[in-house]
Amino acid sequence: MAGVNMFPIVVILLVVSGTLPTWAHLDDSPAVVECKKHFSIKYAFDVYNYIFKGKKIGDGSCRALVALGRPCHNVFVNNTFTYEHTGNRTTIQARADRVFNHCVIVNSVPPPSSLS
Numbered sequence: 383m384a385g386v387n388m389f390p391i392v393v394i395l396l397v398v399s400g401t402l403p404t405w406a407h408l409d410d411s412p413a414v415v416e417c418k419k420h421f422s423i424k425y426a427f428d429v430y431n432y433i434f435k436g437k438k439i440g441d442g443s444c445r446a447l448v449a450l451g452r453p454c455h456n457v458f459v460n461n462t463f464t465y466e467h468t469g470n471r472t473t474i475q476a477r478a479d480r481v482f483n484h485c486v487i488v489n490s491v492p493p494p495s496s497l498s
Contacts (some may be wrong), residue, residue, distance in 0.1 A: 414461055417454035421446060428456070433459070433477045434469065444485035471479050 390411060439447075443494035459478040463471060 396413065411457075411461070413454075413457045417450065421450045421458075425450075429455075429458075429481060430462070432481045433474060434462075436477075439481060439485070441488060444488045447482060448489045453483055456483045476490050 395396040424448040425443045428437075428439050429447055431437035455478070459475070463474070
């Protein structure tokens with residue numbers, strides 16, 4: 383007999399409990415509204431988790447962050463400070479700078495050659 387798939391239930395519980403960041407916590411300033419148009423929530427989760435939770439970030443999220451650009455990255459980080467009161471602002475800003483710089487480097491390194 384097949385077991386019950388708990389994944390959707392866990393996701394719903396996490397969303398309801400507010401443990402996952404959402405775009406909803408960001409204000410509706412023109413800069414935030416414009417930047418949201420160019421960055422998916424999946425990538426936002428990855429960047430948020432790197433900055434605020436110390437998680438790793440994938441190459442796809444790095445590419446998206448670099449394509450978004452530093453101005454929008456800074457808009458999101460600075461706006462999140464308004465709603466997130468976890469950690470030291472200086473430390474969090476350093477992590478935000480670190481992830482952006484890391485992603486720039488990751489995107490500037492060509493992929494390994496597939497020559498045999």
